[in-house]
Amino acid sequence: MSALLLVSGGAMAQTVPVKPLSSPIVIAHRGASGLRPEHTIASYTLAIEQGADFIEPDLVLTKDDVFVARHENDITGTTDVAKHPEFAARRTTKVIDGETHTGWFTEDFTLAELKTLRAIERLPKVRPDNAKYDGQFEVPTLAEVIALAKKHSVGGRVVGIYPETKHPTYFASIGHPMEARLVAQLNAAGWSKPSDPVFIQSFEVNNLKQLHGMTGLRLIQLMDAAGAPADKAAPSYAAMATPDGLKAVAAYAYGIGPNKDMIQRGDAAPSTxxxxxxxxxxxxxxxxxxxxxxxxxxxxxxxxxxxxxxKLAEEITRFLNLGIDGFFTDFAYIGVDARNAQRAKAKGQ
Known part of the structure; x- marks a missing residue:
């Protein structure tokens, strides 16, 4: 592929050639979340052991502005907070990105308080074997996730991180802006360039545009099959996925992270x-x-x-054959095997 790529970096975009699309990356979605409770060190570690190239922490902030890995700032369904009588009075109702939520929220807890909680499986009816690990693992910090990735980046192997900023506009509205804190922490880890093993992703647009002016790290615009960014910076994800919309995204992002249905929904014909x-x-x-x-x-x-x-491997292979450059999976070992098999087949042709 000979097209040039706009890479986020500083106030101006850099242009670099798009590399051949021969080695799609395997991104462990919340760790090995098909086998362990999501966003735990155990889940991330297992995914690394299974060969994932990147581990994905969703990031939210604590009351004392520490990044922790949770799918949402509402921790009602991912921790045992409901079993802690000392925190019963903190159950509350909030409106986040236009939706009403009742429960417990990370921004109302210090890190020390969150560390007294333990993770539970978010989908116990779908993954009952994961629920057997309920109560065993802490809520990890971004610092702990970075340390884990660096620990396993040995012998020529590099394990990257793929953090998602969750509800950045909401957090800014309550006095906890994310962007400068995230860039500072990643800089302190030695990561600031497009070649570093980090992608930053967000469903919002202005968050990424702000990061585009602050770091050279690669940025990914997430897109869903329906709806629009919570910051209302675009009319819809569908509009962003048009040729003109994609050109606009390329001005600040390295790539997109679409819902797979936007590429191929079920057994229907793929889109363009x-x-x-x-x-x-x-x-x-x-x-x-x-x-x-x-x-x-x-x-x-x-x-x-x-x-x-x-037959997950077959679904992944379908998408690899369509030319994707990487993918998120809850089952890293299946993803790695499918990627490697497809790559070996391509080399043998």
Missing amino acids: LVADAHAAGLRLHPWTFRAENLFLPPSLRVGTDPVARG
């Missing part, structure tokens, strides 16, 4: 998103590839039990 994004100089890292029948297209399900595992 891969070709359109590549034409704009963007990489594509779709989400999320899961092994349970519930999340697979009908042709790849095994049996009728919605939580039984189907």
